[in-house]
Each structure stands twice: as C-alpha cells, then as structure tokens.
Amino acid sequence: MSAEKPSQAAAGPGLGPDCSLSAEQLRRLLYGKEIRNLDLPERAVAASQERDFELQGFGFEAATEQLRQPHTIRVGLVQNKIVLPTDSPVSEQLARKYNLVVVSPILERDELHGDTLWNTAVVISNSGKVLGKTRKNHIPRIGDFNESTYYMEGNTGHTVFQTQFGRIAVNICYGRHHPLNWLMYSINGAEIIFNPCATVGELSEPLWPIEARNAAIVNNCFTCAINRVGTEYFKNEFTSGDGKKAHTDFGHFYGSSYVAAPDGSRTPGLSRTRDGLLIAEMDLNLCRQMSDKWGFKMTARLEMYEEELYRAVQYDFLPNIITEQ
Numbered sequence: 483m484s485a486e487k488p489s490q491a492a493a494g495p496g497l498g499p500d501c502s503l504s505a506e507q508l509r510r511l512l513y514g515k516e517i518r519n520l521d522l523p524e525r526a527v528a529a530s531q532e533r534d535f536e537l538q539g540f541g542f543e544a545a546t547e548q549l550r551q552p553h554t555i556r557v558g559l560v561q562n563k564i565v566l567p568t569d570s571p572v573s574e575q576l577a578r579k580y581n582l583v584v585v586s587p588i589l590e591r592d593e594l595h596g597d598t599l600w601n602t603a604v605v606i607s608n609s610g611k612v613l614g615k616t617r618k619n620h621i622p623r624i625g626d627f628n629e630s631t632y633y634m635e636g637n638t639g640h641t642v643f644q645t646q647f648g649r650i651a652v653n654i655c656y657g658r659h660h661p662l663n664w665l666m667y668s669i670n671g672a673e674i675i676f677n678p679c680a681t682v683g684e685l686s687e688p689l690w691p692i693e694a695r696n697a698a699i700v701n702n703c704f705t706c707a708i709n710r711v712g713t714e715y716f717k718n719e720f721t722s723g724d725g726k727k728a729h730t731d732f733g734h735f736y737g738s739s740y741v742a743a744p745d746g747s748r749t750p751g752l753s754r755t756r757d758g759l760l761i762a763e764m765d766l767n768l769c770r771q772m773s774d775k776w777g778f779k780m781t782a783r784l785e786m787y788e789e790e791l792y793r794a795v796q797y798d799f800l801p802n803i804i805t806e807q
Contacts, residue, residue: 512691514747517542520763535562536758540741540749542704544765553766555647557674557704561739562757563712578610583645585652587678590615601633603652603678605643616641618654619663625685626722626732627656640666648673648766655679658693658707661700668701668779673766675701679709682733683754690738691751698742702773704764711737711755744772 503511510516520539530537544552577584583605590602601618617636621629640663642651651672657663658677667675677694681687694707712735719728738751741762752758773779793799 513750514743514745517743517747517749520761522761530759534757536753536756537761538750538752538758539761539763541763542741542743542747542765542768544768544771547767547771550767553648554763555766556761556763557706557741559706559708559739559741559752559760559762560758561708561711561737561752561760563710564714574606574610574612577606577608581608583608583613583643583647583650585650585676585678587652587654590617598634599632600636601629601654602636603654603676605645605650605652608646613643613645614641616652616654618657620657620660622656625724625726626720627681627685628722629656640670642667642670642672650674650676653677653697655681658697659689661697664697664701664705668703672701672703673769674704674706674764676706677708679707680735681709683736684733687736687738690736691740691748694740695742695746695748698744698748699746699772700778702744702769702776702778704744704762704766704769705742706739706762707742708739709737710735711753711757744769 518541520541522537522539527537546552574584576582585603585605587601587603590600592598592600601621602615604615605613607613615638617638618633619636619640621633621635623630636654640651642649649671651667651670651674653663653667653675655678658679664675675697681690690707690709694705697703698705713731713733714735715731717730719730721728734754736754737756737758738754739758739760740749740751741760741764742748743764745768749760749762752760790802
C-alpha cells in the first residue's frame, strides 16, 4: 500500500477517446464473449405467446477437438409464480415421455428421523426413475429467510448425478453464497450445477448476476441460476426480529434466471416479472477446455487449505497474524 497517485488510463480496443467504455466493450464485460441465438420451433414460440410466458434460447460454443466429439446437450430453466398447490405431484412420466432429466425442488418430510424437514431437490432420470435426491447444505438466518426455524442443514454432502446427458449437481438457493459449496460439487465431477432459488430484490439482487457466473468460471463448469417471480402474500402479518414493521409478504421475487459458462460468457436473464423458459445449448467439452487453459484445479493447493481449515475449526484456533513487535 502506498500514497502514490493513480496511473493514467490509456485508450484501447473498445474504448472511446476519453477512455470511456463503448457499448460493445460494456456488453463483453457484463456477458462475456458473444453467444448465438437458438432458432426455436415455431410451435414453441406460438405456445409462449398463447400462454403468456417469455421464451429465450441461446447456444454456447466449444472448440473442435481431435480426440473427442462434441458433447452437446440442452437445458431448460423454468421460472414461474406458484400456480399449483405446493403438494401437487411431479409427473415422472414427463421425464420418460420427453427424454428429459427433471430437477424438482421439494419440501421433504423425513418420517424415519423424527419428521425432520429438509429443503431437498429430487432428480428424475429420463428413464422415469428417481435417480436420487440432494439436500440443502447451508440454511439462511437472515431477515424473513430465517429457515433455521423449520429446516435442518442437509446431510447428503455434495452429490453429483451421472445422467445420460452429463454429470449434474444441485446447489440449492442460499448455497450459492458459499464458494466452497460450488467447489465441492465441481471436485466431485459436476459439469452442470443447477441453483434453484427463491430470493427477493431488496435482499440479493445486486449479487445475483455475479455469483453463479463467478462459480462457473472458477469451477470450470456450467451453472444455471433459476429464480421464481412474483410476490406471495400471506393471510397473517409476521415479523422476523430484524426491526422491520409487520408485513404480509417477503418482497418481490425478481426472476432473472440465466446460464453461465466456464469461459465467463452468460446468457441474458429472463424477465424480472414474467413466467419464462430459458433454453441453453451447450457443449460440455468446454469444461475441460477451460480447465486446461486456466489450470485452476491443477494449481488449487487443496492440501494446503486442508491443513489450515482443519486448524481453523478447532476450538483453540488462533489466526495466523503477524504483528510488529
């Protein structure tokens, strides 16, 4: 640190004569390299207009390789208001009929362990069978989202599911704020990490465009950030011990679902207010290509962090801080 004057900026590609950012340069910083628009079927476009939901489609490219064929798949992110009872069943027949893998968040009641409640995501294979489930690792204790009064921390670790289309994981909601959570899914081999959320504008919207995109970059994988839309009102007023007046809603759930790639590129987000479907076509070969380019995992020094984190969780831990004598 010093009191030196800041160096002068110089003009460069995409910069104006006064070193201001051009629209092209700003778009590159916010969204990464340009991705292509998908040519969606006319019947899909017609259905979105008839049923009043937003439909977008984008494609991510990977370089051609000599020894591996492209591993191109499509994912669909659905953001919506709650329009059905929350105990309505998820049809496993849909997965088999349309050759889909379905990720469905649920409230799980564990009757074998004291009726414990878990925030859970169920993964249904394209065969129609339940492939497995994963539970939310990190439970928020912030304002209206003090879920520790009803949910317990998950105990399924960082499960990755091998599907016909690729290896996927589900980092549920608040887990996106924990970098090590993303990391462990990646270490276990996830190529796509889904992040289904229900979060409101006043609380988290400034963080939303950043976290999943950063996770895709540092973990060499695709990330899918999904948020619901709308405002949900409750019959009775409530408070959360945070000094705010009693109220009947959490605030506005701002949607803005998007997909980010390991090269830093990302799709535009869906609407802040409308139901929507975002289709993303991706070549999973891009995961290893970016890992080879940046070497994040190869240079991660996990053994060093293992030792220091082990010390950090001991009750008599002392931070390694050097002070002047």
